[in-house]
Amino acid sequence: MIAREDILAAFHFRHACKTFDPTKKISDADFNLILETGRLSPSSFGFEPWRFVVIQDPALREALKATVWGGQGQLPTASHVVAIFCRKEGMRFDAAHVRHMMVDIQKLPENIVAMKGERYRKFQESDFKLTESPRALFDWSCKQAYIALGNMMTSAAMIGIDSCPIEGYDVDATEATLAKAGVLDTGKCGLAVMVAFGYRINPQSAKTRQPLEEVVTWVK
Amino acid sequence: MIAREDILAAFHFRHACKTFDPTKKISDADFNLILETGRLSPSSFGFEPWRFVVIQDPALREALKATVWGGQGQLPTASHVVAIFCRKEGMRFDAAHVRHMMVDIQKLPENIVAMKGERYRKFQESDFKLTESPRALFDWSCKQAYIALGNMMTSAAMIGIDSCPIEGYDVDATEATLAKAGVLDTGKCGLAVMVAFGYRINPQSAKTRQPLEEVVTWVK
Numbered sequence: 507m508i509a510r511e512d513i514l515a516a517f518h519f520r521h522a523c524k525t526f527d528p529t530k531k532i533s534d535a536d537f538n539l540i541l542e543t544g545r546l547s548p549s550s551f552g553f554e555p556w557r558f559v560v561i562q563d564p565a566l567r568e569a570l571k572a573t574v575w576g577g578q579g580q581l582p583t584a585s586h587v588v589a590i591f592c593r594k595e596g597m598r599f600d601a602a603h604v605r606h607m608m609v610d611i612q613k614l615p616e617n618i619v620a621m622k623g624e625r626y627r628k629f630q631e632s633d634f635k636l637t638e639s640p641r642a643l644f645d646w647s648c649k650q651a652y653i654a655l656g657n658m659m660t661s662a663a664m665i666g667i668d669s670c671p672i673e674g675y676d677v678d679a680t681e682a683t684l685a686k687a688g689v690l691d692t693g694k695c696g697l698a699v700m701v702a703f704g705y706r707i708n709p710q711s712a713k714t715r716q717p718l719e720e721v722v723t724w725v726k
Numbered sequence: 727m728i729a730r731e732d733i734l735a736a737f738h739f740r741h742a743c744k745t746f747d748p749t750k751k752i753s754d755a756d757f758n759l760i761l762e763t764g765r766l767s768p769s770s771f772g773f774e775p776w777r778f779v780v781i782q783d784p785a786l787r788e789a790l791k792a793t794v795w796g797g798q799g800q801l802p803t804a805s806h807v808v809a810i811f812c813r814k815e816g817m818r819f820d821a822a823h824v825r826h827m828m829v830d831i832q833k834l835p836e837n838i839v840a841m842k843g844e845r846y847r848k849f850q851e852s853d854f855k856l857t858e859s860p861r862a863l864f865d866w867s868c869k870q871a872y873i874a875l876g877n878m879m880t881s882a883a884m885i886g887i888d889s890c891p892i893e894g895y896d897v898d899a900t901e902a903t904l905a906k907a908g909v910l911d912t913g914k915c916g917l918a919v920m921v922a923f924g925y926r927i928n929p930q931s932a933k934t935r936q937p938l939e940e941v942v943t944w945v946k
Binding site: 507508510512513514516517518520522535536539541542543544545546547548550552554556557558559560561562563566607611612613629632633634635641642645646648649650652653654655656657659660661664665666671673674675676677687689699713714715716718721722723724725726 | 727728730732733734736737738740742755756759761762763764765766767768770772774776777778779780781782783786827831832833849852853854855861862865866868869870872873874875876877879880881884885886891893894895896897907909919933934935936938941942943944945946
């Protein structure tokens with residue numbers, strides 16, 4: 507059990523840190539915790555569409571700067587940069603990855619695999635209409651990745667580590683750079699989002715949010 | 727600062743709780759923390775596409791059971807059920823909400839509003855191609871909501887509260903039920919995801935995940 511005020515303090519500590527102290531590196535123990543909270547995040551049906559690619563190669567970070575306009579300060583200074591990839595067609599109800607997850611990871615008996623697989627097919631085809639386009643399917647996979655993204659930034663803040671989520675990039679051009687570097691197979695995965703971790707060098711800016719009464723409605 | 731082992735313990739405590747103890751209610755102080763960690767979650771450009779609708783009305787919960795197949799155990803027993811809505815066209819670069827966020831919430835000076843607005847337009851039109859369809863735009867808004875979703879479940883787990891994320895529903899039919907109840911204006915918002923909170927009544931099942939080496943790649 508963690509005290510409410512300690513949790514809240516971490517949410518106020520977290521901000522989109524644009525520039526990190528390049529001399530400070532996150533310890534292995536701390537970064538492993540961040541990765542672990544990503545890995546343990548929930549995903550729809552438990553099918554974990556994500557891959558966490560930790561980009562430490564300075565040459566690749568430099569190459570990414572050309573198309574990641576939202577990462578100009580973070581890419582050169584962050585202790586760790588993570589690109590979260592998601593599977594594309596590999597998340598379809600009839601894909602090998604889905605069966606692998608049910609059989610080898612979730613270790614479901616074959617009759618449950620059949621039932622869950624059928625439920626998943628209906629979910630994709632009818633409930634969420636994810637089979638209507640490759641983009642709809644991929645965007646849905648990416649939604650799951652944003653759960654992990656949020657958890658990784660939150661756990662980082664809780665141990666005093668800053669972060670910055672990065673969507674500021676040209677998707678096609680950035681994927682091309684990652685593919686050219688041999689990091690991304692665009693036939694299998696796409697870039698969901700990026701996130702940088704490190705230690706702030708500047709004071710954080712004031713946090714702005716809509717007041718609670720503008721974002722919360724009670725139906726009693 | 728929170729100890730790494732306490733953070734990790736919360737991630738192991740959290741599971742998709744399918745049935746809650748109907749006699750146990752979350753205190754106001756605890757539920758306010760959960761809402762607050764949703765409200766304080768980051769979103770792209772800081773534009774907060776979300777609305778958190780807390781559904782406590784037993785009649786509406788009962789009506790939702792007809793189309794929310796993934797919430798059969800949770801809807802009748804959860805202490806609190808939250809439907810996260812996201813704005814649709816209201817997230818477009820030229821929408822009133824976007825200007826409201828920049829001017830009234832972020833309190834940016836007019837010259838910065840113009841610059842950020844132009845950057846946001848390019849982001850939507852070119853970088854992420856969000857203007858290619860209403861679905862692409864809405865799914866992107868929903869991605870932000872999943873950050874809040876993850877944070878709310880994590881903060882709940884940290885104070886000993888169980889949760890269950892719910893995507894198991896027919897989107898159109900469930901939105902129709904919410905619209906009929908006067909809760910959702912489908913012209914403005916859509917249902918992003920649901921999440922139930924409460925206290926477990928059964929032991930949690932074993933957590934299954936791909937091993938770290940299968941989901942993490944280092945580029946050094």
